[in-house]
Amino acid sequence: MQLGTNRINDEKIEIHSEVLARHAAMLGSTGSGKTVMAKALIEECTIDEIPSLIIDPQGDLARLCLNTSDKDVEKHGGDVARAKSFRKKAEVRIWTPLRKKGLPICIDPFQTPSANLDQEESITAWDMVAAGFTALADYDMEKPAGKQVRTYLYEILIHMTRLGVKVNDFLALSRAVKSPDKILTDHLYVDEIDKPDWDDICAEFDIPDLTSMLPKSTYDELSRRLAAYSSGINQLLFSNGVPIDIDTMIKPSRAGKTPINIVYLNTIQDEAQKHYFVQEIARALYSWMLEQQSTDNKLKLLFFMDEVAPYLPPAPRNPPAKDLIKLIFKQARKYGVASVLATQNASDVDYKIMAQANTKFIGRFSQPQDIDKVKHLLKEDGGNLDMIKELPSLGPGQFQMVSPDVSRKAIPLQCRWLYTxxxxxxxxxxxxxxTSKALRNWAKDNSAKTTRKIDAHASAATAAGASLGAGNRGMAAAALGADRDDAFEVRLMGGLSVIRDGKDPLYVMQGITNAMATIVLLWSMVVLGTQWRDGELDWTWALLGLLITLSVFLIIGLETFLGHDIELQRKISKFARFSQYGLFIWLWTLLFWEYYYSDYTLGNNLAMVLEVSVVWTTIFMALEGLHRLKLGRLEVNFEGEGVFSKLKDGMGSLTAVLTKSEIREMEASSKEVMTGLRWILDFCTFVIFGAMVWGTVFGKSLEELFGGEGTPHLLKFALWLGSIYLLIFMAQSIVIKNTQN
Structure with a gap:
């Protein structure tokens, strides 16, 4: 790695990338050139094919996406060949939280720690999750109240997750925080009328008394603060973009590229949210590190933080990200992560963290307190203090490089010219x-692929002595869909995307439509088989009817019995759309035969059922087509990637887990469709009723109003209209019943 030249003898200064495995720090006041030094280090890592993750609070590092010309590099004594190598390999990605100016990125605070951790690591990981929620709820963890809340959230998270309660959004967490005894009792004994006392439940399932860990007022206030993150601008931090994933960040979008991931924090205006975002990045990195194999100083990633003073202040201050960054500095080396930090105020950074940086690039300092801090750091390392007196006289780009792995003495370094x-x-x-369109498309693809992992075994490893088997009786709650937080967007034979919770009228209408179609398919298969047996029908039609019936039964059966298995349903999802269209065409074919092929008949009663089934299925097909057009228009008006974008991107899938805000969006969409359908029905009813009133007033019969041939068609239209009203009435009756249960 070419860093520059020796200011005294003009020799090139090169270091091996493994030197950074023991971490580095860049210190220097404003104008000292530490940002240039940082960029040079990042450029060299990129040439060595080491991906980087960069926290950029002010936007200084984002300029890495702009390359200089070969002429400019050569003019300033740079290595043109290495500059070309950098341009060939670099893939600069600028991630922008809350906004889509760059590549949108969000955080998933409900991502559970890995189950592969040992107990000590697991406890630490879960504690960090609890610390994040405590900070979000605006409790100061340096004060007793904040420490109590952090401990309480830790217990809530590990025991709820261990026992199968889905705490996977802010409303669910808010409810769990406010009434943990009710949530756990209802979950564990969902099928039992006489539920045991809370004390007995705690003893049986090895749960601490969660109801006595905080003052009553704190339970309510904490619940309220957490619930506030389920709506408004707050939720963009958790839903707008690609969830933080280190594996995604280190993987190039094209072969031969080395990713430079710059997290541009200027898009976050709220300082508390900025601190929380940095903490979640650090948590994701720490979790990723623990899943890696130990290496022999071979670097897998460069982690760089610019202007770290707000995140790593001296004791006793302890902002949310500090503990995690300390852990990263302590353990990163064995996992191949080089950690580098930069600051212009050495006195404003915790010296214990700075001391862990084995290589230090020290630029100009003129303030006595900063010089004293540098002197203290060098004493801790046993370094040469003679160079201290030179610090006030250093120029831009001039550093004293202190690195025991390179030289016993401080090296007077002149930073090389940048390739950017x-x-x-x-x-x-x-x-x-x-930000290129190609990178935006890559990010969008990765946003769709990223799924949340919720692992009860991870919490079980943390809750020492707890029994997983004891909580199995409560799994019936999830299987019955008792928890609305586990709602799904479904795409069944009815076709329209609605909420699968038994409390949405459109979903229930789909179910009734499917039941009606099932009856028609079964009976038509019997009729076709009988006519084939009697030689009245070619065998191909009977076989076609059998295949269509079986395929529809297969998909509805899989959706019914395997609704909990999203991945398995994805594998068969490509057949669902074809089966839906096949069902639609087949029902219309049967209806055509019924009226125009005299040798084929279902019987008068079943013929009416067939006609109603065709009407209902056609209604859903038409609604789906119109609704998709509407969704396409709506998507343009959404700043973030909402549920409509997900539906557009995932039209082939049967199920996709939705967040709480997206569920509300779908519910609103469902109500909008129902309102439109009722309006059309009411309009048609008004037309028919108006015609009848008109005829009554003027003494005309239906035959006189519509003609002798038009009357049967009018009556049939009235039958269709009545059947749709009947469908809505049955669906709403079932919804009322489900809501009361």
Whole structure:
């Protein structure tokens, strides 16, 4: 890695990338050139094919996406060949939380720690999750109240997850926090009328008394604060973009590229949210590290934090990300992660973390407190203090490099010329302009592929002595769909996307339509088989009817009995759409035969059922087509990637887990469709009723109004209209019953 030249003898200064495995720090006041030094280090790592993850609070590092010319590099004594190598390999991605100016990125605070951790690591990981929620709820963890809340959330998370309660969004967590005894009792004894006392439940399932860990007022206040993150601008932090995933970040979108991931924090205006976002990035990195194999100083990733003072202040201050970053610095080496931090105020950073950086690039300092801090750091390392007196006189790009792995003495370093542009911080408009469409498409694809992992075994490893088997009786609650937080977007034979909870009228209408179609298919298969046996029908039609019936039964059966298995349903999802269209065409074919092929008949009663089934199925097909057009228009108006975008991207899938805000969006969409359907029905009814009133007033019969041939068609239309009203009435009756249960 070429860092620059020796200021005294002009020799090139090169280090091996493994030197960074023991971490580095860049110190220097404003104008010292530490950002240039940081960029040079990132460029060298990229040439060595080491991906990087960069926290950029001010937008200084985002300019890495702008390359300088070969002429400019050569003019300033740079290595043109290495500059070309950098340009060939670099894939700069600028991630923008809350906004789509760059690549949108979000956090999933409900991502559970891995089950592969040992107990100590698992306890630490779960504690970090609890710390994140405590910070989000605006409790100061340095004060007794904040420490109590953190401990309480830790217990809530591990025991709820261990016992199978889905705490996977803010409303679910809010309810669990407010009434843990009710949530667990209802979950564990869902099928029992006489439920045991809370004390007995705690003893049986090895649960601490969660109802006595906080003052009553704190339970309510904590619940209220957490619930606030389920709506409004707050939820964009958790839903807008690609969820943080280190594996995704280190993987290039194209072969031969080395990712440079820059997390551009300027899009987050709220300081508390900014701190929380940094903490979640650190948590994701720490969790990823623990899943890696130990390495012999071979680097897998460069983790760089610019302007770390707000996140790593001296004791006793302890902002949310500090503990995690300390853990990363302590353990990253054995997992192949080089951690580098930069600051312009050495006195404002916890020296214990700075001391873990084995290589230090020290630029100009003029303030006595900063010079004293540097002196203290060098004493801790047993370093040479002679270079301290030179610090006030250093120019831009000039550093004293202190690295025992390279030299016993401080090296007077002049940083090399950059292969990328250096200038003022990037604005959001510049970020947007320099984010390519290809990278946006790649990010969108990865956003759709990322799924949340919820692992009860991870919490079981943490809750020492707890029995997983004891909680199995409560799994019936999830199987019965008792928890609305586990709602699904479904795409059944009815076709329209609605909420699968038995409390949405459209979903129930689909179920009734499917039941009616099932009856028709079964009976038509019997009729076709009988006519084939009697030689009245070619065997191909009987076989076709059998195949269509079996395929519809298969898909409805899989959806019914395997609704909990999303991955398995995805595998068969490609057949669902074809079966839906096949059912639609087949029902119309049967109806055509019934009226125009005299040798084929279902019987008068079943013929009416067939006609009603065709009407209902056609209604859903028409609604689906119109609704998709509507969704396409709605998507343009959404800043974030909402449920409509997900539906558009995933039209082939049977199921997709939705967040609480997306469920509400779907419910609103469902109500909108129902309102439109009722309006059309009411309009048609008004037309028919008006015609009848008109005839009554003027003394005309139906035959006189519509003609002798038109009357049967009018009556048939009235039958269709009545059947749709009947469908709505049955669906709403079932919904009322389900809501009361």
């Amino acid at each position: 542009e250096h200038g003022p911080p990037f604005s959001e408009e510049q970020v947007e302009k320099n």
